[in-house]
Amino acid sequence: MTKLLAVFGNPILHSKSPQLHNSVLSSSHIDAYYTRIRVEKCEDVVRAIRQFNILGANVTTPFKECLLPLLDSLSPEVEQVGAVNTIRNENGVLTGFNTDYIGVIKSIEEAGESIFGKRCLVLGAGGASKAAVYGLMKAGGEVFIANRTQSKADGIAGLMGCVSIPMNDVNELMSNIDIVVSTLLPDVSMPNFRWNAGIKLLLDANYRKSKLGEEAEGFGIRVVKGDRWLIHQAVAAFSIFAGYEPSVEMLSKAVQIPLDANSLKVKTVELGKKFSLDERYDFIVATEGLSDFEVNRIIDEEKHKAFKG
Template structure:
């Protein structure tokens, strides 16, 4: 596998970007994978991108502005908007871009909406809202921003060069409006239903489930544009920037528009030795009441000896056979948190079982953190007596397997 791409946000499990990008990579027989990255800050996103060596990343809420100070370059459009939704990692440098303008214009074009001379209201003041306003202004529309926090709306409007109105006064503006774009994080009602009328076209950036805005628009007969059209239209230039290949748009559209409930109820934690899998598994189990299984502990209990002794007396392959047997047992389990050994992903049977039966989560910790946690106990056979450089090489060898 040559390339690892990701989408970073918090929360991030809802994102459909991996579905689109992985389908596109397969369609073109490109050697790569696209994953989700849950992080706590823009700084952590940038640091992790460098540490793992991710080739490209999409950025979603709440990090679109937060990540900018940690990038080496930001293109002009992203600077104007004050928001980055795409980061390219090349030659050791992180370069930020914004394709949300493409997303808005593409979604409107797909729906046959012509912005020139039309009146549009944008709800929100963050990166997505500012990108929507810039897109509409470029299309020749008259744009007004409104937001729950009036000060943020004023700042956003000043930044992009459009009008602004307090949320409590937006009803008057909406009376003559042709388009309403929702770009706030909440799914709850922000604009009173009485202000939504049949003559509006409504596009909401939230696509994971219908927002109150979308439901209100549908109830009065307003035209609703699926938010996934925005997601798709912004993803096309990202894919092409990441891979240098024309995006297979129809393939991406087909998988994106399919709504399929994930039936997997197990969670498998994978990652390098010392990444915290056992501790996190126990914490999740305590919070959710799910059963917790530690694969290494189960092997030791059945063998009646430690893993270090299994390696010493029987060899690594004997241990891997025992590991495959334990992981295969997940086929018949449900609602279980599984802490896997650091090398479980090196065996294809394990990967197949985990992929088909578990939501698999890669816990990342840098090599220093991992080695500090492991200490000098000698309980990790593949690291016992090894140097930091050798441990780093082992982690680098496995990073594609974890992804």
């Protein structure tokens, strides 16, 4: 019987994780496929994994932090980071891992920059930001974090031992910063941000060009986009699922494969009810108690974000 793996998020249709994992599964002749699943609540991630017997899952916004108390076991790095992005299902026992921090380290090192001894600034304070702080500190960086909601940055600083600074004070620090990691949304602009020639690079969590990335490039700053972060965390995640690491080269080719809007296969399932996945679907909407109108609205919103940005 074909095994199932998936990535969960809200929204999720834009995710390139299926292209990465399916390329490896296909080349390895493993009878499994990897899809995208949209759920509305954090607890529905766990319900869907158990109901669909998903052997391995990845998790993105907004579920990376709320899942922690719902899993059976947490790896040491998840307990330190406070966020999960990978779940392994072993006979119904769900264990959470974090490979995002590996993606941060590998993306920066791949770009030819050493993190050790560098002063690093993380923008944002969600689950990905926590992983970035953890990875940068683990690699020997001196880390600062800034977020518009100061209390969130303060919480991460208190948990991990980095330095929290008010967003309004970031420019006072910029002349001494070597590496910037942004987990901000793509439409967030910081036109008064003082980019300078001493900054080695910006690691941007977004796949597509973001306003912040464009502003950095305008000042001659090298921008490493989120697809490199995605690829390196996927290598580590696949190893958790299958026991071996796929090649970065293979995933680098796979990430370029576009999702075809004209041939998109969508499936709607009701949580708690029996169903069969008789085909391989690009996108599954797992709902409970929603009307057809509400489900269609979700699908339309996902398509708009995935194909029109």
